[in-house]
Amino acid sequence: MKLVELPSCHKPAAALVLIGRNSCGQWVAQEQNGLYGGLFVSRAEAMKYALFENGHHPETIVELSRTIELDTNGRFAPVGLLFGSSRRPIA
Template sequence: MKSLEPPSCNMPAPALVFIGRNGHGQWVAQEQNGLYGGLFVSRAEAMKYALFENGHHPETIVELSRTIELDTDGRLAPVGLLFSRGRRPVA
């Protein structure tokens, strides 16, 4: 009989989504590779969007204490730079 791996073993891990405030005080949600993101009036709306876009994986959402600007060109800073200071997992 052929053994099968559980579906979770075959699926890629969801990407990280960073949320935080930009220099104007607006909330930003941005996928680590710049595939999706947006500006929001509240943290709750940024979280709602991030959860919807990442398939409801709260463990992959990271709230930053430093400012983050929405990257519309797909050039989000490397993950190492974002984690150097002030990161706080949300989950």
């Protein structure tokens, strides 16, 4: 008898990656929780990075039409920063 492992229903989902342009016109790719991200000279390079980092899941990449700023603190970026709000959180 051959044992077969059934697919797990609790397989972790690939991370959502946001891409778009920052206020200086550079391309930004950033994981939704701020775990990874970077600045890029082109949309193609931002997409390539996002695909590499999220395990080649294009369905989890969201391109924003609004400004997105890179969060370099390594923690979840406040929604206002991700979507270009002029208001900054008070520390």
